[in-house]
Amino acid sequence: MASHISHRLSSRHFSPQPRPKQDPFEVLTITPELHADYILTLPSASFLQCPSWAQVKPGWQSETIGWADGTGSLVGSALVLYRTVRATGHQFAYLPEGPLIDWSDDNLSRWLDPLVAHLRKRRVFAVRMGPAVDLHRWNAPTLKSALRSDEVLDLSDVPPDEVNKTGAAAAQQLRSLGWRNDGRLTRTSVQPAVIFELPLADRSLDDIWRGFSQQWRRSIRRAERERVQVSIGNDEDLPAFYALLKVTQERDGFDLGRSLGYYQRQYDALRAEHPRRMALYLARHSGETLAAHTMNVVGDRAWYHLGASASHRRELCPSHAVQWQMIRDAHSAGCVIYDMRGFNTTLDATDRRSGLLRWKVGTGGRAVELLGEWDYPLNRSLYHAFNLYLASRRLA
Incomplete structure (x- = not known):
């Protein structure tokens, strides 16, 4: 799948094709170059979602991910930052002013459920995202x-x-x-x-x-x-x-x-x-x-x-x-x-x-x-402890 997506995004002038509303999506790791190319197909995206922002954040790991439809076309992307809790090895995932998906979709679970499943594999105990909507x-x-x-x-x-x-409906979902x-x-x-x-x-x-x-x-x-x-x-x-x-x-x-x-x-x-x-x-x-x-x-x-x-x-x-x-x-x-x-x-x-x-x-x-920043806890006890930590120290 990854090589198929890479081929489809070989042109820097790629434009996503219209897709049926109910196509199933898959979330997978993509290269920073593919993520950057996808951003070029959009009117704009937050500079905090650009691949280069990962290099700015000391103490964080990063991953660029993409949402692929059934034809292998890239229909969304995101920069994900990870901070590891040394005592447990679990990770906190943060998508600053992202992800870059279709927030007007009346079925956001098609986008967010695969995201959570992907992050769960990386031992993420909580994810925070900030849709720029x-x-x-x-x-x-x-x-x-x-x-x-x-x-x-x-x-x-x-x-x-x-x-x-669109924002009100997304918040409700x-x-x-x-x-x-x-x-x-x-x-x-x-x-x-x-x-x-x-x-x-x-x-x-x-x-x-x-x-x-x-x-x-x-x-x-x-x-x-x-x-x-x-x-x-x-x-x-x-x-x-x-x-x-x-x-x-x-x-x-x-x-x-x-x-x-x-x-x-x-x-x-x-x-x-x-x-x-x-x-x-x-x-x-x-x-x-x-x-x-x-x-x-x-x-x-x-x-x-x-x-x-x-x-x-x-x-x-x-x-x-x-x-x-x-x-x-x-x-x-x-x-x-x-x-x-x-x-x-x-x-x-x-x-x-x-x-x-x-x-x-x-x-x-x-x-x-x-819409602001939204949290999804995958491990509630670690999530609670992490919130106590954040109350005493801002994210670096």
């Missing part, structure tokens, strides 16, 4: 109104503007199949359950500019007047990025727990797969780097992944300058979504954590709740 959306006017209110303190208290029927999710916007997960998106499709740069708040437009113009220079850096600029990231973490009260080596490995691995997988943008003034942000692109989606800035000369608005350049570059590359990743859902103006959402809303974009 929309569930709810809040548009900019709704968000701005909620942020102005003194009575609404969290996004979970705001009715969404849109409910994605997952629960019926025994997958676990606590169903709260504030739930703890490895990847963000609520993200912020700026739609780019069918919009000119002038349209996007007019959608910015007055504060965003003023800040971008201020950076231009002050001659803040934005450029794309290289690996030699990573130490400057990391130094700014440490400043940002201390200022904003969080700690990603990453080393400079982690970001060097990420930069090298992703760019070796494709030059657009990761770019480092720098904002400089008078020779000094004041802000550094990273952008990832896969297919027609761009992600603003990480941002760092100095605590001085903030009046020059270097981060706004970087963002405007990244948005323009994403638009020029044909991306339909500029994904600004997660934020804290508090809307309380007295809570400093609401500042990130207030800043992102200035783009005129929207908040999106995803």
Whole structure:
């Protein structure tokens, strides 16, 4: 079967053929090259599902898997990360923002039961996956109104503007199949359950500019007047990025727990797969780097992944300058979504954590709740113990 699939995916322009809804599927190990080729047939896929992401994660093993129909055609794929519990030899399986399957299928058991069976053979005691499927959306006017209110303190208290029927149906199926999710916007997960998106499709740069708040437009113009220079850096600029990231973490009260080596490995691995997988943008003034942000692109989606800035000369608005350049570059590359990743859902103006959402809303974009991360325990006692461990230490 594996060689048959390899033959069918020999062309990088392969397009999956229409298939009957009830074809049986088989899950099997495929090469990273086949997984990468399958991603090229999709409009987009999370950069966390690219084969290169496996090289970024120290302490994890990896496997690329595929779903094959009865004709041997590849109809889905995933990057699976494994962490071994040394005391027992069992493994925890994690599919970050995956798998890449047809989430609109009204029979998801055809996909997920073979996945669980495949993982069981590897002595997996629990699997966690995070389908990158929309569930709810809040548009900019709704968000701005909620942020102005003194009575609404969290996004979970705001009715969404849109409910994605595909996401809602998938969530219902997952629960019926025994997958676990606590169903709260504030739930703890490895990847963000609520993200912020700026739609780019069918919009000119002038349209996007007019959608910015007055504060965003003023800040971008201020950076231009002050001659803040934005450029794309290289690996030699990573130490400057990391130094700014440490400043940002201390200022904003969080700690990603990453080393400079982690970001060097990420930069090298992703760019070796494709030059657009990761770019480092720098904002400089008078020779000094004041802000550094990273952008990832896969297919027609761009992600603003990480941002760092100095605590001085903030009046020059270097981060706004970087963002405007990244948005323009994403638009020029044909991306339909500029994904600004997660934020804290508090809307309380007295809570400093609401500042990130207030800043992102200035783009005129929207908040999106995803299906989030779902767990399937295969060994309940080990799963319970592992959850206690995670409560005291985030996944590295």
